[in-house]
Amino acid sequence: MVKVCPSCGRTEREVPFIGFFCRDCYLRDHQLVEVPKLRLKRCPLCGRAYFSGRWEDFSLDRLRDWLVDHIKVREMQGVQIGVSFPEVDEDLIRYRAIVRGTVEGTPVEIPLEGEIPVEKVLCPRCGRATGGYFQAIIQVRGADVEEHAEEIARLVEREGGEYAFVSRVEFTKDGIDLYIGSKKVADKVARKIERRYGIKAIRSHRLITEIQGKRVYRLTVSLRFPPKD
Ligand SMILES: [Zn+2]
Ligand SMILES: [Zn+2]
Known part of the structure; x- marks a missing residue:
């Protein structure tokens, strides 16, 4: 038959x-394949995106994984999904995808395409940084303060994490003060500088407030650079 x-x-x-x-x-x-309506939050300052519950560096690979995680496939076996992004703009991403697999042994290929609107949202890190938040101050003193302040700012950012930022740069008559989002980051960067230049930082802690019986200290690290010979 x-x-x-x-x-x-x-x-x-x-x-x-x-x-x-x-x-x-x-x-x-x-309907074997379904994609929910997606929106992506992206920070206009650092470019990171809010993927699956946290802020992460944006890349097409990460975007692809995130999209694939949202594609729901029914009945198909041996599913493989290919994705491309013909357009990735500041406020809109277009995708094309092909879902391949078999249903009861018969090969099936389902093309998809769609749009993901991109919403500009300041991430918490940039929100704190632009809001002037800081836990520590690194005082850059001595010779070539501008050069060293830039070097320190780069080291701070390289630490990564939600508090690794410089929220304010202040030129004083003694040098440059860098306001840092995290005490831990400031301390770690100061230790790197101490090793790199063979200098000793002066650290001081100042009690700023008490939150629910817990004392909160602000760290100040002073780094004095010797003149280059
Ligand atoms: Zn950001
Ligand atoms: Zn038919």
Whole structure:
């Protein structure tokens, strides 16, 4: 007995079948792939994006994984998903995807395309940084303060994490003060500088407040650079 598709009348000699129906009619009546409406939050200052519950560096690979995580596939076996992004703009991302697999042994290929609106949202780190938040001050003193302040700022940012930022740069008559989001980061960077230049930092802690019985200290680290010879 040759199967005949009850919907379009073609036979299994002409087209592959899934169950009683030809593949085309089966796929028309069964939604095997679904993508929910997606939006992506991206920070206009640092470019990071809010993927699956946290802020992460943005890359097309990460975007691809995030999109694939949201594609829901039913009934198919051996699913493989290929994704491309014909357009990645500040406020809109366009994607194309092909979902391949088999249903009851019959190969199936489902093309998808869609748009992901991009919402500009300041990430918490940039929010704190632009809001002037700081836990520590690194005082850059001695010779070539501008050069060293830039070097320190780069080291701070390289530490990564939600508090690794310089929220304010202040030129004083003694040198440059860098306001740093994290005491830990400031201390770590100061130790790197101490090793790199063979100098000793002066650290001081000042009690600024008490939160629920816990004392909160601000750290000040003073680094004095010797003149280059
Ligand atoms: Zn059919
Ligand atoms: Zn940001």
